Amino acid sequence: MSSVLDLSPVIPVVVIRDADDAVPLARALLAGGVPVIEVTLRSKAALAAIELIATEVPELVVGVGTLTTPDQVEAATKAGAKFLISPGGTPRLLDAMAETGLPYLPGVATVSEMMAMLDRGITEMKFFPASAAGGPEYLRAVAGPLPQVRLCPTGGITEASAPDYLALSNVGCVGGSWIAPTNAIVDGDWAAIEAAAKAAAAL
Numbered sequence: 001m002s003s004v005l006d007l008s009p010v011i012p013v014v015v016i017r018d019a020d021d022a023v024p025l026a027r028a029l030l031a032g033g034v035p036v037i038e039v040t041l042r043s044k045a046a047l048a049a050i051e052l053i054a055t056e057v058p059e060l061v062v063g064v065g066t067l068t069t070p071d072q073v074e075a076a077t078k079a080g081a082k083f084l085i086s087p088g089g090t091p092r093l094l095d096a097m098a099e100t101g102l103p104y105l106p107g108v109a110t111v112s113e114m115m116a117m118l119d120r121g122i123t124e125m126k127f128f129p130a131s132a133a134g135g136p137e138y139l140r141a142v143a144g145p146l147p148q149v150r151l152c153p154t155g156g157i158t159e160a161s162a163p164d165y166l167a168l169s170n171v172g173c174v175g176g177s178w179i180a181p182t183n184a185i186v187d188g189d190w191a192a193i194e195a196a197a198k199a200a201a202a203l
């Protein structure tokens with residue numbers, strides 16, 4: 001796989017409550033031109049959803065989000081996750097993610113956290129929570145001293161604010177829930193999700 005940051009301008013971050021929604025959701029994203037999804041571990045159905053997408057819709061690159069423990073890394077990898085995303089990074093979690101051999105984006109919010117990742121040889125990270133932690137202005141400032149860091153800002157980003165992030169030299173893509181909000185998934189509103197995906201793919 002090319003870098004996770006280069007798959008799409010936007011990574012849809014989703015909460016799937018019912019695993020039966022996973023395949024139609026995956027197909028709606030693909031139909032809209034978005035080839036990637038981050039399934040958060042914020043629901044009981046998440047691992048089953050990852051497994052269904054990995055087996056039934058292999059054209060969509062399925063990753064796992066909200067990883068906070070090594071156990072979760074193992075479970076998500078077994079389920080078929082192709083990349084790993086965490087909101088932050090502890091040494092145990094970073095070791096577990098590195099051991100899988102899969103691409104991973106550990107979460108960072110400060111300059112020292114970014115430098116700690118660089119110490120480990122990690123140059124690609126998730127910037128979380130993006131809007132609350134300083135938004136585009138913060139990232140523009142960080143690009144000066146740490147130009148080798150590439151980020152996927154996530155958290156509080158909207159279709160309207162995404163372009164401000166995507167214009168930055170140190171941003172590869174953004175993550176956000178607006179393409180496939182939980183209520184649209186619960187309602188099975190695949191047409192709305194496909195339309196939002198189409199708009200996001202064009203950003």
Ligand SMILES: O=C(O)C(=O)C[C@H](O)[C@H](O)COP(=O)(O)O
Pocket residue numbers: 013040041042065066067086087128154155156157175176177178
């Ligand atoms: O669970 C995680 O690990 C997360 O990444 C949290 C996400 O940042 C949000 O789910 C993004 O949601 P919005 O801020 O609505 O776009």
